[in-house]
Amino acid sequence: MKKLFAVVMAMMLLLSCGAFAELDTTIPEGTSFVFWHSFTGANEATLVAQIAEFEAQNPGIDVQEQYIGGYNVIHTELASANAAKVGVPALSVINVPRLTSYANDALVEDLTPYIEAFADEINFADFYDGMVDMMKNGDHQTALPFGQSGQIFYYNKTLLDSLNVTFPTKTEDMEAFLETVYNATQKPVIEIHGTDNAYFYCLFTNMGAYMIDTETNTTGLDSDVAKDLAAKLRSWVDKGYIKWVINDVANTMLLDFTSGNCASVLYTSSVYASYKQKAESGANGLTFEVGIANQPFGANGTNHQYVAGATMIIPAAECNTQAQKNAAFKLICFLTAPEQQLEWATTSSYYVTRKSASTDPQYAEAYAALLEKLPEMATIDLNSYVAKTKHELFDKCGDIFEKYMSAIMADAGDLEENWDIMIEEINDTLADR
Numbered sequence: 428m429k430k431l432f433a434v435v436m437a438m439m440l441l442l443s444c445g446a447f448a449e450l451d452t453t454i455p456e457g458t459s460f461v462f463w464h465s466f467t468g469a470n471e472a473t474l475v476a477q478i479a480e481f482e483a484q485n486p487g488i489d490v491q492e493q494y495i496g497g498y499n500v501i502h503t504e505l506a507s508a509n510a511a512k513v514g515v516p517a518l519s520v521i522n523v524p525r526l527t528s529y530a531n532d533a534l535v536e537d538l539t540p541y542i543e544a545f546a547d548e549i550n551f552a553d554f555y556d557g558m559v560d561m562m563k564n565g566d567h568q569t570a571l572p573f574g575q576s577g578q579i580f581y582y583n584k585t586l587l588d589s590l591n592v593t594f595p596t597k598t599e600d601m602e603a604f605l606e607t608v609y610n611a612t613q614k615p616v617i618e619i620h621g622t623d624n625a626y627f628y629c630l631f632t633n634m635g636a637y638m639i640d641t642e643t644n645t646t647g648l649d650s651d652v653a654k655d656l657a658a659k660l661r662s663w664v665d666k667g668y669i670k671w672v673i674n675d676v677a678n679t680m681l682l683d684f685t686s687g688n689c690a691s692v693l694y695t696s697s698v699y700a701s702y703k704q705k706a707e708s709g710a711n712g713l714t715f716e717v718g719i720a721n722q723p724f725g726a727n728g729t730n731h732q733y734v735a736g737a738t739m740i741i742p743a744a745e746c747n748t749q750a751q752k753n754a755a756f757k758l759i760c761f762l763t764a765p766e767q768q769l770e771w772a773t774t775s776s777y778y779v780t781r782k783s784a785s786t787d788p789q790y791a792e793a794y795a796a797l798l799e800k801l802p803e804m805a806t807i808d809l810n811s812y813v814a815k816t817k818h819e820l821f822d823k824c825g826d827i828f829e830k831y832m833s834a835i836m837a838d839a840g841d842l843e844e845n846w847d848i849m850i851e852e853i854n855d856t857l858a859d860r
Contacts (some may be wrong), residue, residue, distance in 0.1 A: 450540040452753055459489035459749040460517035463504070465497050466574075466736065466775075473774040474762075481761045498522035498737070505742070509534055515744035520737045522575070523561060524625075527817050529740065530564035536741040537567040541756040548760040551779050561676035561734035561814035571763055571781035574697075574737035574771070577812055579625045580617070581684060581702050582691035584718035594691070594720040596730075597793075598634065601723060602659075605668040608690050615670040615689040618680050621672050621833050624692050624825045631656060631734055633725030639816050639857065646853040648825065652726075656847055657835065664836050673834035685735050686711040698734060699776040699801055719803035721811060730808075731817045735779060758843065767794040772802055779811060808832045820860060824853045 428824055442755050446454070466474055471494060478490050493516070495501045504724070508515040521529065542551050553558075556604050558572035569775065590611055595604045608616045620626040628638065637651035638646055662668040670678050681698070683689045685705040692855075696719075703717045724730040739762075741755050759769060765784040772779045773796060784790050798805055815821065831849035834840040 433775070450544040450753075451749055452544045454488065454750050454753050454757070456487040457489070458487060458750050458754045459491060460747065460754050460756070462490055462492045462514040464492060465492065465495065465500055465501055470775045473771060477762060477767050477770070478758070481758055483701065484761075485754075485757065487489045487646060488757065490754075490758060498525075506535075509742070509744060512744065513746050515742045516746040517741065517744050517751040518758060519742060520742055521562055521570075521740055523575075523738050523766045524561060524815070525820070526570055526630035526738060526740070526774040527564065529786055530567060530569040530817060531819055534743055535569045536743050536752060537569065538571060538741065538756070539568045541565070541741075541753075542568060545756060545760060548757065549763070550783075553765070553783050554763075555780060555782060555809050555812060557735045557736050557810070557812040558780055562738055563814075564817070566817045570738040570740050571759055572734075573739045573759075574777040575734055575780055575812075576695050576736035576777055577627050577732045577807070578691050578693065578722060578735070579807065580691050580720040581699070582718045582720060582821040583684070583687070583706075583715050583755045585599050586612070586687075586690055587718070594718065595723055596720075598630070600726050600821075605663055605793075608664070609668050612690060613667075614687075615683075616668050616691060617691045618670045618672050618683055619836075620676050620680065620692075620694050621837055622829055624678055624828045624832070625733065625735055626695075627660075627832065628825075628828070629722045630660075633722060633727070633729050633731060635725065637816060638828055638853070639818050639821060641816060641818060644857050644860065646850060646857070648828070648853070649850045652841075656834070657846060658842055661835055661842055664855040665839075669836075671833065673833050673837045681710060683704070684698055685713065687713040687715075695735070696778065696807065697776050699803070700774075701776075703801065703803075717803065717846075719806055721806070721808055730811055731813045732811055734812050764860075765790050766833075767791065767799055772804070773797045776801060780806070820856055823856055827852045827856065 473493060478492055482488060482490060486571060490799055495504055501521060505519060542549060551590040552573050558575055562568060580594060592604060595601050605616045630803055631653055634652050634656055635646050637648055641648040664671055678692055679693045682690050706715050706717045722730050722732050739751050739759055763780060765781040767783050768779045768781050769790060786795050827849060831845045834843050834845050
């Protein structure tokens with residue numbers, strides 16, 4: 428009898444916990460909340476217009492959108508507000524790589540109950556799987572895809588067509604491509620963003636070399652495959668095929684590419700519209716058509732790229748009411764819907780985060796408008812985007828990786844010496860976890 432009583436009480440407790448966990452979706456008339464973002468220019472104008480449309484459809488909700496600054500500024504301001512426990516926005520944009528630490532520190536709401544409660548307003552299954560996975564922390568969905576970007580190659584399509592060559596889809600074909608284009612131009616063929624491992628890291632992981640091996644808690648860069656690739660990259664730098672850019676990266680790469688001082692660059696997809704406009708208008712002295720290429724397939728047959736860019740969180744701070752958080756989630760639902768995503772992508776060059784945007788006939792006209800402005804978007808395989816290793820020390824290890832890659836590639840440092848020191852530093856960092 429005592430056992431039966433204990434079982435009944437346990438069941439009642441579970442039911443009680445479930446009832447308490449159920450989200451109260453009430454949003455009283457006149458609910459107002461603050462939304463921090465990092466967008467300027469045309470991107471901000473589109474965002475503001477979409478928020479105005481949201482408010483028109485939801486007259487009881489007032490959104491106070493505020494431009495705070497870039498990702499680092501927002502991170503700093505959020506840290507200060509969270510520490511003070513006042514002034515925390517109910518909705519904020521943050522850079523995707525920071526999401527893991529925010530989730531580990533319990534600074535963000537788990538959106539799973541919101542997704543369930545507002546199921547009629549958000550088709551969660553329609554998001555690209557890799558994007559959603561990047562924004563999960565265990566079973567918690569800590570953010571939803573919004574302004575996602577990736578690591579792609581821009582190339583001078585006019586030049587490559589004149590040489591009768593195509594941008595390589597396999598790493599093994601890269602050297603022949605580099606040699607052909609360099610011999611024709613006597614200029615660097617590819618410029619690589621060297622101060623952010625996000626761009627060149629894909630080249631390593633597609634060869635099976637990962638910065639962190641989570642099973643051994645050591646670096647997977649301590650391998651012949653990784654070292655051989657680094658040596659190959661260094662040989663291409665020495666031959667003049669590749670330029671490793673570490674100073675004034677954004678301006679240097681844009682100017683070099685659009686003026687014809689290099690044939691391609693490895694950079695963020697979010698600047699596609701800018702690169703295309705400057706190249707096709709001849710803004711820097713050369714007029715040409717811009718092409719886009721995915722990361723090349725590696726020896727193991729993968730061409731993964733990593734989800735990057737901006738995502739939206741609902742801070743867990745108690746200074747915002749549940750009603751304000753509910754209203755913030757409704758705005759997330761609106762801004763991430765296919766219609767708004769297509770408009771946003773057309774303006775910003777960020778990726779469309781919804782699968783249906785390119786496949787559902789009801790969005791065909793808007794998708795055609797996107798491709799009319801940014802035709803090469805059709806070549807990007809969004810299904811190839813995956814989540815980076817979710818490790819609290821990933822960024823710190825990445826800083827070490829970047830430092831020694833710059834020493835090897837940009838400063839002509841000894842590869843063997845620098846590689847061994849890098850491995851030791853990353854492993855020491857991981858051991859101190």
